[in-house]
Amino acid sequence: MPKKIIGLLVLATMVVLVIIGAVKNNMAESEALDNMAIGSNVDFLPTDEGLAKGEKAPDFQLTALDGQEVTLSDYQGQKVLLNFWATWCPPCRAEMPHMQTYFDEHAEDENVVILSVNLTTEDKGLEEIEEFVEEFGLEFAIPMDEKGDVGATYQAVSIPTSYMIDTEGRIQNKVVGPMDLPMMEQLVEAME
Structure with missing residues (x-):
């Protein structure tokens, strides 16, 4: 017992x-x-992965889908929405119409650049990427991370992953997962 x-x-x-x-x-x-939450008093980004809030965003140079060279540091003085995605990613598909709407409605007026980096090494080929861009009518820059170095630097393990970079080139926020239009508007507005 x-x-x-x-x-x-x-x-x-x-x-x-x-x-x-x-x-x-x-x-x-x-x-x-x-x-x-937007406006919360956080010293570091919401996840353990990624770069610390307030740090200088690592510079990179990639060739965009349209053949143009894209260098992050060229956009200092502008707010940058840096997004990482792939065609096979359902949350990326859900996010892209919102990103294009933001670009159409706000980007020029608010001095915002969208750099939507395709994780090319993780994707299904150039034809799929071009079809995706055409399907969603994407008009912002699509840098191609053909070696996976930039995605690794920014620790874009889960996609979509987006960084909000201020006019001084410093990271202000990181979002893992899809954003909608109101969230983009709020995040950009929160940047100085």
Whole structure:
């Protein structure tokens, strides 16, 4: 009989520890989500991955889909929405119409550049990329990360991943997952 009681106590202790661990994880996730809110007082970006808020965005040079050279530092003095995507990514497909609408309605007036970097090494080929751009009528720059170096530098592990870069070339925010038009408007407006 005492062995059964000891066994039950050990089992009950294990169950309590699992419950405590789950509650702590839930609280940490909730705190991270709160920190992602626009205007929150966060010293670093909402995820552990990526570059720290306030750091200078690493410069890069890529060739865009239209053959033009794109260098990030050339856009200093403008706000930059730096986006990483691929054609096979459903959240990227959901986000692109919002990005094009933002570009049409706000980019010129608000001194904003959209650089939507295709993770070419992860994609299905040039023809798929061109069809995607045509399907969504994308008119902003599509730099091609043909070696995967820029995506690696910006730790774009989950896509879409976007960085908001201010006029001084400093990272102000990172968003992992798709953005809609109101979110883009709010993030850009929050940048100085």
